[in-house]
Amino acid sequence: MSSFDPKEITKIHQHLHSHLPSDPALRVKALETILVEKGMVKSENIDKWVEVYADDIGPKRGAYVVARAWVDPDFKARLLADGSKAVDEMGFAGPASGHLKAVENTPDSHNVVVCTLCSCYPFAILGMAPNWYKTAAYRSRVVREPRAVLAEFGVELSQDTAVHVWDSTAELRYLVIPERPAGTEGMSQDELAKLVTRNSMIGTDRDLKIGGA
Amino acid sequence: MDGIHDLGGKLGYGPVDVNEPEEPFHADYEGRMWAMSRTARAPGVTIDWWRHVRELITAEDYLNRPYFDSWAQTTIASMIDAGVFNIEELESGISQTQPLGHVEIMDYDGVLKQNTGMAFKFDRLVEEPAEFVVGQSVLTNAKGHSGHTRLPEYARAKVGVITHYRGAHVFADDGAKGLENAQHLYTVSFKATELWGDTANPNDSVSLELWESYLAAS
Numbered sequence: 001m002s003s004f005d006p007k008e009i010t011k012i013h014q015h016l017h018s019h020l021p022s023d024p025a026l027r028v029k030a031l032e033t034i035l036v037e038k039g040m041v042k043s044e045n046i047d048k049w050v051e052v053y054a055d056d057i058g059p060k061r062g063a064y065v066v067a068r069a070w071v072d073p074d075f076k077a078r079l080l081a082d083g084s085k086a087v088d089e090m091g092f093a094g095p096a097s098g099h100l101k102a103v104e105n106t107p108d109s110h111n112v113v114v115c116t117l118c119s120c121y122p123f124a125i126l127g128m129a130p131n132w133y134k135t136a137a138y139r140s141r142v143v144r145e146p147r148a149v150l151a152e153f154g155v156e157l158s159q160d161t162a163v164h165v166w167d168s169t170a171e172l173r174y175l176v177i178p179e180r181p182a183g184t185e186g187m188s189q190d191e192l193a194k195l196v197t198r199n200s201m202i203g204t205d206r207d208l209k210i211g212g213a
Numbered sequence: 214m215d216g217i218h219d220l221g222g223k224l225g226y227g228p229v230d231v232n233e234p235e236e237p238f239h240a241d242y243e244g245r246m247w248a249m250s251r252t253a254r255a256p257g258v259t260i261d262w263w264r265h266v267r268e269l270i271t272a273e274d275y276l277n278r279p280y281f282d283s284w285a286q287t288t289i290a291s292m293i294d295a296g297v298f299n300i301e302e303l304e305s306g307i308s309q310t311q312p313l314g315h316v317e318i319m320d321y322d323g324v325l326k327q328n329t330g331m332a333f334k335f336d337r338l339v340e341e342p343a344e345f346v347v348g349q350s351v352l353t354n355a356k357g358h359s360g361h362t363r364l365p366e367y368a369r370a371k372v373g374v375i376t377h378y379r380g381a382h383v384f385a386d387d388g389a390k391g392l393e394n395a396q397h398l399y400t401v402s403f404k405a406t407e408l409w410g411d412t413a414n415p416n417d418s419v420s421l422e423l424w425e426s427y428l429a430a431s
Contacts, residue, residue, distance in 0.1 A: 002257035002295045004391045006214075006360065009269045012290045017271070019300055020289075024282035028242040030306065031289055032249060034298045039312030040253045048324040049248030054237050056325065084332065093332040095251065099379070116221030116365050118264055119280070124332065128237045128247065134280045137227040140220040143367065143419050144409055153231050162416040163405075167221065169363040170382055170398055170422035171260075171335040198235060 058127030061092045062175060063196035065125060067189045069102070070180040080104065083175060087125055094124030096173045103166065104177040105206065110161055111176045112150065112203030114142045115168040122173035126201060133202065143167060153204040176203045181210055214265070215357055215366060217272035222367035222408070243281040250284055251331065252316075255295035261388030265361035266291045337395035339381040344425055345399060349375050352431035353401075353423065361389030364427045368419075372431050373403040376420065384424055397425040 003009075020027050035041040065087060069076040079086040083100030087093060100122060103111040115121065116139045121129040132138050142149045146163045150156075157163065166174045178200040184192060199205035220226070238244040267287040268275075275283065292298060302309055319327065345351060355370035363385045377400040387394045402420045405413035 002255055002262055002291060002391060004257075004262055004389070005294075006265065006269055008294055009266050009290055012293050013270055013286065015300065016286060016289060016293075017274070019304060020286070024279050024285065025240065025242040027282060027285045027289070028246045028249075030303055031285055032245060033306040034303050034308065035249060035253050037302075037306065037308035037312075038298060038310070039314045039316065040297070041249055042316045042318050044318045045252065045316065045324065046245050046248040048319060048321055049251065049328075050238070050241075050244035051321060052324045052328060053244065053247065057328065058237055088332065091329075094328045095331040095333075098332040098334045099336070099382075114221075116367075117218055117363060118267065124328070128243075130233055130235070131239065131280060132229050132231065132233055135226075135229065136220050136223075136276055137229045140223040140226045141229070144222040144224075146417065147414065149227075149229055152229050159414060160416065162418070163414070164402075164417070165419040167365070167368075167419060167421045169365065170379070170385065170424070171333075172379065172400075172422050204231075 053127060057094065057124065059196075059198035059201065060193065061127070062122070062125040062198070062201045063193040064189070065090060065092065065175065066177055066196045066201065067192035069177055070192055071189050076177075079177075092125050096120065096122050096171075097124035099172045100125075100175060101172050102175045102177055103164070105179050107179070108161060109164060110150075110155075110157060110203065110206060111164045111166065111174075112142060112146055113166045113168065113174040113176060114139060116140070116143055117169060120168040120173060122175060125175060126198060130198070150204060150206075153199065155204065155206045157206075176201050178206065178208055181208045183210060214268055214359055214361060216268045217275045218268040219366050221365045246281040246284050246288075250288060252327075253288075255288075255292045255297050257295060257391055258291055259388045259391060261361055261385045262391060263287060263291060264385075265389040266294075268361065335383045336380040337383060337393075339395050339397070341397075343378060343397040345375050345378075345397075345428065345430070347375050347378055350431045351375060351399075351401060351428040354427050354429075358386075360386060362386050364423060365421070367408060368403060368421055368423075371403055371407055373401040373407070375399045376402045379422065382424070384426070386424075398422055399425070399428070401428070
């Protein structure tokens with residue numbers, strides 16, 4: 001049973017520091033080996049999990065959600081009212097989609113998402129978080145100087161465009177709905193989904209381009 | 214806990230690497246660590262305790278070692294703490310006990326289904342009425358505490374406005390002690406100028422989810 005004692009954990013961390021191999025791949029391998037021995041995981045299932053997150057679960061799921069919101073006003077209303085239910089309806093429920101909030105960009109406002117305290121991310125619809133999202137650089141700066149961080153991503157905003165930063169401090173996760181680009185009126189939902197970039201759903205991309213990013 | 218993890222607003226970091234290749238995993242071990250973190254849990258572990266164990270990694274390692282390495286260290290530490298295995302077993306790869314569980318081999322669709330079942334809910338019913346209402350101005354606590362908490366340092370002793378009521382959610386500070394207590398949860402919006410001073414853009418804001426005990430009427 002977990003001790004819930006931080007002092008115990010500090011001791012264990014220090015102990016591990018001198019006992020674990022330095023290479024992260026070897027550390028993970030050691031963990032997998034002992035968990036297999038203990039009957040707690042099967043390596044075959046880990047292989048499958050990696051496949052599922054490489055092939056099926058990733059930002060293309062979020063892109064379908066956004067594209068549908070663009071073409072289906074009733075769905076968009078449901079998505080804005082209860083993101084978890086709307087995503088579940090599309091068969092996209094999964095880790096961190098239990099409390100999902102969609103926030104919409106407008107010509108006058110821009111949304112950007114962060115988790116300053118750890119690395120919370122809506123895995124079920126965006127897949128694995130990019131490494132930059134989890135770095136000290138992004139987490140420290142995007143709350144304090146969002147415009148400077150956005151500029152590094154190539155997003156230049158006028159001083160009049162309001163920037164709303166969402167710091168994921170509880171179990172709510174955020175999905176940014178970027179604006180639908182002009183000139184896409186005749187496009188199908190599948191074609192529209194291809195325009196939606198991962199970063200636009202985090203908020204570090206804004207003006208989506210026809211013909212890809 | 215005023216630890217290294219509480220990074221919001223801290224100066225001296227950056228720039229952001231915007232040229233990172235867009236791929237699910239940059240190394241095989243990342244995917245394997247992700248999969249293990251979804252499917253193997255130490256007895257009694259809560260999401261909040263797991264986060265706290267990660268926060269307790271030494272500052273040097275927290276900042277400098279690769280991200281999924283910190284997940285490995287966190288999971289290993291929480292499993293040693295819970296008695297799933299000891300360091301000797303980890304080093305040798307040989308279990309000194311009978312298997313603790315039995316896992317069936319799954320196919321691709323089985324994993325997809327398992328994944329779908331992981332949309333966990335953290336809202337709970339509570340009897341006490343919510344103390345605050347949407348539109349109300351609130352002041353956040355000035356002080357943190359030594360344990361796990363989700364009120365970051367940059368948002369302490371600040372005035373914000375409640376924009377949404379989220380229902381009562383499992384309280385993270387208690388969750389890290391293995392206790393399940395729910396408290397009313399609100400989204401609170403702070404003007405960037407309130408957080409960072411007059412040099413911030415007056416149009417900008419930062420919103421956080423905050424539990425009722427982090428807040429007072431202002």
